[in-house]
Amino acid sequence: xxxxxxxxxxxxxxxxxxxxxxxxxxxxxxxxxxxxxxxxxxxxxxxxxxxxxxxxxxxxxxxxxxxxxxxxxxxxxxxxxxxxxxxxxxxxxxxxxxxxxxxxxxxxxxxxxxxxxxxxxxxxxxxxxxxxxxxxxxxxxxxxxxxxxxxxxxxxxxxxxxxxxxxxxxxxxxxxxxxxxxxxxxxxxxxxxxxxxxxxxxxxxxxxxxxxxxxxxxxxxxxxxxxxxxxxxxxxxxxxxxxx
Amino acid sequence: xxxxxxxxxxxxxxxxxxxxxxxxxxxxxxxxxxxxxxxxxxxxxxxxxxxxxxxxxxxxxxxxxxxxxxxxxxxxxxxxxxxxxxxxxxxxxxxxxxxxxxxxxxxxxxxxxxxxxxxxxxxxxxxxxxxxxxxxxxxxxxxxxxxxxxxxxxxxxxxxxxxxxxxxxxxxxxxxxxxxxxxxxxxxxxxxxxxxxxxxxxxxxxxxxxxxxxxxxxxxxxxxxxxxxxxxxxxxxxxxxxxxxxxxxxxxxxxxxxxxxxxxxxxxxxxxxx
Ligand SMILES: Nc1ncnc2c1ncn2[C@@H]1O[C@H](COP(=O)(O)OP(=O)(O)O)[C@@H](O)[C@H]1O
Ligand SMILES: [Mg+2]
Numbered sequence: 001x002x003x004x005x006x007x008x009x010x011x012x013x014x015x016x017x018x019x020x021x022x023x024x025x026x027x028x029x030x031x032x033x034x035x036x037x038x039x040x041x042x043x044x045x046x047x048x049x050x051x052x053x054x055x056x057x058x059x060x061x062x063x064x065x066x067x068x069x070x071x072x073x074x075x076x077x078x079x080x081x082x083x084x085x086x087x088x089x090x091x092x093x094x095x096x097x098x099x100x101x102x103x104x105x106x107x108x109x110x111x112x113x114x115x116x117x118x119x120x121x122x123x124x125x126x127x128x129x130x131x132x133x134x135x136x137x138x139x140x141x142x143x144x145x146x147x148x149x150x151x152x153x154x155x156x157x158x159x160x161x162x163x164x165x166x167x168x169x170x171x172x173x174x175x176x177x178x179x180x181x182x183x184x185x186x187x188x189x190x191x192x193x194x195x196x197x198x199x200x201x202x203x204x205x206x207x208x209x210x211x212x213x214x215x216x217x218x219x220x221x222x223x224x225x226x227x228x229x230x231x232x233x234x235x236x237x238x239x240x241x242x243x244x
Numbered sequence: 245x246x247x248x249x250x251x252x253x254x255x256x257x258x259x260x261x262x263x264x265x266x267x268x269x270x271x272x273x274x275x276x277x278x279x280x281x282x283x284x285x286x287x288x289x290x291x292x293x294x295x296x297x298x299x300x301x302x303x304x305x306x307x308x309x310x311x312x313x314x315x316x317x318x319x320x321x322x323x324x325x326x327x328x329x330x331x332x333x334x335x336x337x338x339x340x341x342x343x344x345x346x347x348x349x350x351x352x353x354x355x356x357x358x359x360x361x362x363x364x365x366x367x368x369x370x371x372x373x374x375x376x377x378x379x380x381x382x383x384x385x386x387x388x389x390x391x392x393x394x395x396x397x398x399x400x401x402x403x404x405x406x407x408x409x410x411x412x413x414x415x416x417x418x419x420x421x422x423x424x425x426x427x428x429x430x431x432x433x434x435x436x437x438x439x440x441x442x443x444x445x446x447x448x449x450x451x452x453x454x455x456x457x458x459x460x461x462x463x464x465x466x467x468x469x470x471x472x473x474x475x476x477x478x479x480x481x482x483x484x485x486x487x488x489x490x491x492x493x494x495x496x497x498x499x500x501x502x503x504x505x506x507x508x509x510x511x512x513x514x515x516x517x518x
Binding site (some may be wrong): 101117119120122123124125126127128129130131133138141142145219220 | 245314315326328344345349350351352353355356357359361362363364365366367368369380381409411422425426429509515
């Protein structure tokens, strides 16, 4: 057997891996936010646009859900320059991941909007809200409740999907593990450490996800069944118990 | 319910009501859904301060009429004037041009609507349900709007519920919040679409009491309901719809004691026999 614990522990906190993990985090967050924006726009276009706009949205969703993200990234980074469009590695990675994510989120967001009771649209129109006000104040906040859990799962996926950007030499966890593996040829140790870092990131996200879901569930869920007065009493009681 | 058990008509008998100028004028309105002709040449005039009760069996077009008044549906023919607006259109060279979304929204702010299914905003607290439109749309001062909302909650008998979420309230409480929400926009006309039909029997009166109170303070109201007790107590006129038409339109005493239409007699015999 040729497994080296010293290398393993050294890699675990190696600067290259830490930088890679950090890159994975911000790349995921930025791509997710942009993807969310694209997804909302695409969902709106598909639901409320005229025929042409609807077809544009459907074409986008069809295209990016129908092709591997790996091909999308490679085309953006190495193919587009042929058309005179030159993007650097970071731009290409973010664009590819966001476009791909947006296509998936569009469907999730559309389902979320459709899950909002039809009476909510009536009620918001009856108090005189414009389309934008209805969307912004009433429909989207309620759609959020349905959207948040799958959105969280998508972000979990995004943390791992960013590893594909290593093929266009984006220096995130996967790519940095490759580089590390080539220095001492400690391949198993290097990739194991990368795997552990992904596990750490995904686990931290799971904890955050639970809290976010609880927050958006509050007006609807069983927690809401406790009246605010009762909750205050409860908090007071807990405080008192702490002081005693 | 027996006719003798109903409360005596009070408003008209007291002679307290003086009606103002027309505030809702529905003129030969037509409405179809995919070839299903739902409103057939409906005309109705409601005066300022008047309470008109609309009844009729299910599917006769009552909800559609209210929704057309409030522009939740677009009419196919005729005109509706309400609260000083030509609803959904503007006149240009003698022709009617449909309004855009934002302009319709502006008109809708002068009408309040209460739905059978309450339709409160479930994601915000009771007080935010009431202040959302005044603060976010009319850009009213937040503190002022909240104070007014508290006064409205007092008025509908729910002073201690401002921080509750809709789902924590009973149906009757939710419907009273929905009334407060509509009143917060200071509407000139209130439309009610079967406001008590989804309620448990013991909660019906708490909502009707609020509505009667509102009518006594001079609010113009069009109320779709089968609560004949409310009609007797608060209505100036009762209207019967049948198959997309208004077939009877009379003061309550006349409507109940001396109906002219065969449809009304049939309707009354059905509704008063249980
Ligand atoms: N949005 C709609 N789409 C298609 N048909 C509708 C719609 N709303 C109402 N209708 C039809 O119009 C008729 C009248 O309905 P409605 O106005 O709800 O009656 P009511 O309130 O008197 O029970 C019914 O036949 C109903 O099926
Ligand atoms: Mg109805």
